[in-house]
Amino acid sequence: MHLLSRSEEIVLLAIWKLRDNAYGVTIREEVGRLSGFPWTIGAIYAPLHRLEKKGYVKTRQGDPVRERGGRRKIFYAITEIGKQTLVKTREIQDEVWAEILKMGPERA
Amino acid sequence: MTSFPDRPLSPPRRAAWMLDRMAPLDIREQTRDDLEELFQSEAKATSPSAAGRWYWKQVLKAFPHFAGEYLYWRLMMIRNYALIAFRNILKQKIFSLINILGFGVSLSLGLLVISILADFHREDRFNPDARRIYRVISTVEDKGAVSERATAPLPLRDELENLPGVERVVRLRNRLNEDARCEDIIVPVSGLYADKDFFDLFHFRLDKGNPASALSEPFTAVLTRNLAVKLFPKQDPIGRVLTIGELGDFRVTGLVEDLSPKPSHVRFELLASLSTLESLERSGKIKPIFVDWKDFNQSYVYLKLKDNASPESVQAALPGIVQRRAAFPNLRIGFSLQRLDKISPGIVLSNELSYAVPMALVYVLLGIAFVILAIAGFNYMNLSMAKALRRGREIGLRKVLGAGRSNLIAQFIGEAVVIALLSLVFAFMLLQFLKPLLLGLNPEFRTFFRLEGFDLDLLPAFILFAVLAGIIAGFFPALYLAKFVPAAVLKDPASADDRKRFPIRKGLIVVQFFLSFLFLTTTIIGLRQIRFLQKVDCGFHPSGILNVDLQGVALNTFKQSIAGHPGIRGISASSFVPATGVSWFDAAHIEGRIEPEDVSIFSIDDAYLDNLGLRLVSGRGFAADVRGESEIEVLVNETAARKYGGGTPNGVLGKTVTFENGTPLRVVGIVGDFLSQNFNGSVEPLFIRRAPGQYRYVNIKLDPSRIPETMSFLTARWKTIRPGLLFRAEFHEDQINASLAYFKAIFGVIGGIAFLAILISLLGLTGMVVFETEARIKELGIRRTLGASPMDIFLSLSRKFSRSLAGAAVAAIPVAWFINQMYLRTFVTRIKLGPGSLLSGTILILGIAALIIGLQAGRAVRTNPARSLRNE
Numbered sequence: 001m002h003l004l005s006r007s008e009e010i011v012l013l014a015i016w017k018l019r020d021n022a023y024g025v026t027i028r029e030e031v032g033r034l035s036g037f038p039w040t041i042g043a044i045y046a047p048l049h050r051l052e053k054k055g056y057v058k059t060r061q062g063d064p065v066r067e068r069g070g071r072r073k074i075f076y077a078i079t080e081i082g083k084q085t086l087v088k089t090r091e092i093q094d095e096v097w098a099e100i101l102k103m104g105p106e107r108a
Numbered sequence: 109m110t111s112f113p114d115r116p117l118s119p120p121r122r123a124a125w126m127l128d129r130m131a132p133l134d135i136r137e138q139t140r141d142d143l144e145e146l147f148q149s150e151a152k153a154t155s156p157s158a159a160g161r162w163y164w165k166q167v168l169k170a171f172p173h174f175a176g177e178y179l180y181w182r183l184m185m186i187r188n189y190a191l192i193a194f195r196n197i198l199k200q201k202i203f204s205l206i207n208i209l210g211f212g213v214s215l216s217l218g219l220l221v222i223s224i225l226a227d228f229h230r231e232d233r234f235n236p237d238a239r240r241i242y243r244v245i246s247t248v249e250d251k252g253a254v255s256e257r258a259t260a261p262l263p264l265r266d267e268l269e270n271l272p273g274v275e276r277v278v279r280l281r282n283r284l285n286e287d288a289r290c291e292d293i294i295v296p297v298s299g300l301y302a303d304k305d306f307f308d309l310f311h312f313r314l315d316k317g318n319p320a321s322a323l324s325e326p327f328t329a330v331l332t333r334n335l336a337v338k339l340f341p342k343q344d345p346i347g348r349v350l351t352i353g354e355l356g357d358f359r360v361t362g363l364v365e366d367l368s369p370k371p372s373h374v375r376f377e378l379l380a381s382l383s384t385l386e387s388l389e390r391s392g393k394i395k396p397i398f399v400d401w402k403d404f405n406q407s408y409v410y411l412k413l414k415d416n417a418s419p420e421s422v423q424a425a426l427p428g429i430v431q432r433r434a435a436f437p438n439l440r441i442g443f444s445l446q447r448l449d450k451i452s453p454g455i456v457l458s459n460e461l462s463y464a465v466p467m468a469l470v471y472v473l474l475g476i477a478f479v480i481l482a483i484a485g486f487n488y489m490n491l492s493m494a495k496a497l498r499r500g501r502e503i504g505l506r507k508v509l510g511a512g513r514s515n516l517i518a519q520f521i522g523e524a525v526v527i528a529l530l531s532l533v534f535a536f537m538l539l540q541f542l543k544p545l546l547l548g549l550n551p552e553f554r555t556f557f558r559l560e561g562f563d564l565d566l567l568p569a570f571i572l573f574a575v576l577a578g579i580i581a582g583f584f585p586a587l588y589l590a591k592f593v594p595a596a597v598l599k600d601p602a603s604a605d606d607r608k609r610f611p612i613r614k615g616l617i618v619v620q621f622f623l624s625f626l627f628l629t630t631t632i633i634g635l636r637q638i639r640f641l642q643k644v645d646c647g648f649h650p651s652g653i654l655n656v657d658l659q660g661v662a663l664n665t666f667k668q669s670i671a672g673h674p675g676i677r678g679i680s681a682s683s684f685v686p687a688t689g690v691s692w693f694d695a696a697h698i699e700g701r702i703e704p705e706d707v708s709i710f711s712i713d714d715a716y717l718d719n720l721g722l723r724l725v726s727g728r729g730f731a732a733d734v735r736g737e738s739e740i741e742v743l744v745n746e747t748a749a750r751k752y753g754g755g756t757p758n759g760v761l762g763k764t765v766t767f768e769n770g771t772p773l774r775v776v777g778i779v780g781d782f783l784s785q786n787f788n789g790s791v792e793p794l795f796i797r798r799a800p801g802q803y804r805y806v807n808i809k810l811d812p813s814r815i816p817e818t819m820s821f822l823t824a825r826w827k828t829i830r831p832g833l834l835f836r837a838e839f840h841e842d843q844i845n846a847s848l849a850y851f852k853a854i855f856g857v858i859g860g861i862a863f864l865a866i867l868i869s870l871l872g873l874t875g876m877v878v879f880e881t882e883a884r885i886k887e888l889g890i891r892r893t894l895g896a897s898p899m900d901i902f903l904s905l906s907r908k909f910s911r912s913l914a915g916a917a918v919a920a921i922p923v924a925w926f927i928n929q930m931y932l933r934t935f936v937t938r939i940k941l942g943p944g945s946l947l948s949g950t951i952l953i954l955g956i957a958a959l960i961i962g963l964q965a966g967r968a969v970r971t972n973p974a975r976s977l978r979n980e
Binding site: 023024028040041042043046048050052053059067068069071072074 | 134138142143146174181
């Protein structure tokens with residue numbers, strides 16, 4: 001199991017949170033809200049592409065939509081491995097955080 | 109006007125097109141559609157034009173993300189191919205080893221060629237102004253004979269300096285090869301005369317002295333560090349005085365840095381100011397050269413263009429200069445510019461300053477590297493196609509699992525590249541041995557290339573070369589392997605082995621061995637010819653003859669001073685040393701001929717014929733003349749006698765011959781033909797004179813038992829006569845051998861190539877035989893149990909290869925005969941091309957091939973048939 005890069009992690013978290021409604025536009029919105037600044041579409045899709053190739057997300061086609069020139073939305077959903085990876089990533093982070101906090105004040 | 113309020117706006121067309129191009133295929137649609145959706149809401153919130161700008165920005169910003177993504181997956185793919193390649197290499201150790209060794213050997217040769225070419229390419233490139241420095245070269249058409257020369261007349265400088273685009277002109281003059289001495293130290297030097305701005309054009313640094321003024325005054329000289337150490341071992345050379353030959357005393361005004369890191373066609377140990385020659389010209393010691401437009405054989409004119417000047421404008425002004433200053437009847441001169449970095453390697457010019465590597469040599473080297481690479485590539489192709497049988501299942505399975513043709517091709521090429529890169533490691537080590545080996549073949553090689561250092565700067569070129577070699581070698585097997593039909597190979601792996609439909613492999617073996625036979629035969633014949641020439645009867649006896657260079661010392665003075673020494677058996681004098689490639693010509697009026705003819709001449713004294721053991725065929729030798737100073741008679745060789753005798757050779761006796769500026773001489777004797785000039789060419793008509801003015805060498809026949817004693821006696825005597833000049837003496841046999849050094853070097857190189865070609869071919873054969881034995885081990889086992897003898901097994905195994913090898917031999921022998929016959933014809937005396945010379949190399953290789961097959965047959969015989977047959 002690979003560790004996730006930060007952008008992959010955030011995108012994956014957003015997909016998990018959005019449940020059935022995760023596609024490019026909503027993911028971008030959610031990621032922007034989480035991080036506090038807008039992401040370009042390329043910054044979303046590069047990690048998304050990688051996540052899909054690694055098997056952390058899967059896709060599903062939605063209904064055709066007028067705003068998209070009559071084409072279908074492609075929805076993303078997190079897979080079981082995706083969830084495990086997120087949990088693993090979090091565990092590592094928690095562990096490191098706990099150790100840092102245990103160390104007490106920094107000595108110069 | 110109808111409007112469609114409902115119809116959505118479309119995003120900027122070009123931006124959409126760009127996005128389509130760069131998004132990875134599997135997310136292309138969603139990227140496009142999501143962005144369009146966002147674009148629509150953006151347009152509603154702001155304005156269509158603002159939305160368009162926003163869209164553009166999104167697309168442009170996406171580029172680095174997608175580019176990174178592309179590279180990421182590319183690298184992953186390459187990593188995967190490399191991984192698979194490594195696994196396959198480890199799985200098939202013998203084949204991999206054979207491939208790596210064979211590939212490595214040929215790559216090392218390629219690396220050697222790259223190193224040599226890199227050395228060629230470094231010539232003069234260190235000069236930061238190399239692209240605006242030009243040399244003026246001349247085309248001279250004299251009575252219809254056109255020659256291109258690296259030289260140009262000295263007065264050209266003043267004309268060039270007046271041209272608007274020219275910043276600086278510097279002239280050089282050669283033939284400053286004299287002995288330099290300081291007190292009792294004498295060192296022969298090769299130098300150049302140079303204009304005072306020399307250091308402005310040629311970027312050699314002065315360790316000591318002022319570059320701007322070092323060469324301005326007459327009789328000043330700049331030394332290289334090497335020479336300075338020899339001449340002034342202890343003192344600082346600056347300001348000291350050294351005597352150069354008969355020219356006079358020179359003050360040392362500068363010390364040049366070590367020149368070895370700056371390879372240049374301008375090579376010198378010493379630079380003397382060109383104004384020295386002006387001073388000598390004024391005092392009448394040399395003929396006028398500074399105004400002589402016909403003096404275009406010894407001077408070199410270089411110019412530096414102004415920063416923004418075009419060479420074309422200068423080039424265009426050159427014909428005008430010729431018209432104004434250098435227009436002569438019967439002699440047409442043309443000047444043109446040659447850029448500094450195009451001199452070497454470049455076109456071949458006469459009067460080259462030092463050496464310029466001919467462009468043809470570069471191509472020849474590239475050709476050699478290509479041939480060797482082809483042989484190694486053949487090997488790789490051959491073996492991997494043979495392996496195909498084993499890999500049939502793997503390939504079939506990959507195809508079934510969805511690997512496309514291009515994936516498979518990429519994988520197999522990847523394997524070849526990994527093999528090539530592993531070979532590169534081996535090749536690089538081999539290269540470090542090859543370099544001294546090549547330089548050792550001929551000391552003169554060092555003037556063309558140095559091959560110093562560890563070539564780390566060439567490493568990128570080496571790697572590129574190896575990768576290219578891998579791609580080329582892997583290409584055909586990849587195409588072949590990718591063609592397999594999965595269903596067929598999975599059902600019956602043997603169907604992959606479509607040997608009958610794929611005749612190239614057999615062809616490859618034939619080509620490899622053809623080249624091996626050809627090179628080895630040529631090497632054997634060449635070495636035989638060299639050995640033959642070393643022992644050949646030159647028509648005289650050079651053994652024990654020591655040739656002393658007179659260097660202007662009067663013959664009689666030297667003769668008298670050494671006469672009577674018991675170690676000396678004979679003394680004579682000659683104008684040059686025969687059979688060493690030197691020849692002299694003069695125009696002669698021969699009785700019975702209307703036009704004067706250019707003939708070979710050779711000057712000797714009375715004692716020469718006896719001393720060297722030359723044979724008189726007819727007539728007599730020179731009449732004894734006590735003073736030996738009046739020239740009234742001439743001898744000819746047999747060839748001249750036949751040519752000028754008018755029917756009978758003896759008819760030449762009594763005829764008169766008059767050389768340019770001479771009195772008529774009477775032919776009194778005919779000397780048996782001997783090798784006067786060179787091993788190449790044929791024996792030319794030769795006129796043997798007794799012209800004391802032309803004597804250059806004293807030929808001393810030494811008593812072989814007292815050579816060391818006599819040598820020290822001669823050296824001591826020379827010192828008393830000419831303390832300022834080195835004693836220069838060489839044995840005649842050594843001189844003849846030295847003139848053969850070029851042939852030896854050439855055949856050394858050909859022999860090296862032969863060795864590599866044979867090695868690679870035999871490695872390939874080994875691989876093929878090992879494979880064949882493995883594939884047929886069951887069949888051979890059955891044959892054994894049914895009573896086949898070891899000999900039968902051997903014959904059965906070798907049948908497949910013997911026809912290819914025999915074919916290669918049958919093709920190679922006539923070609924070898926033809927090529928060798930062609931160059932042997934250029935020798936005066938040559939070996940006969942008998943079956944021994946033509947067949948021995950081929951038989952040797954065939955013997956080794958039989959041995960390889962025999963070893964494998966032995967292995968097959970020793971394998972217990974019960975074991976090989978059991979697992980089915």
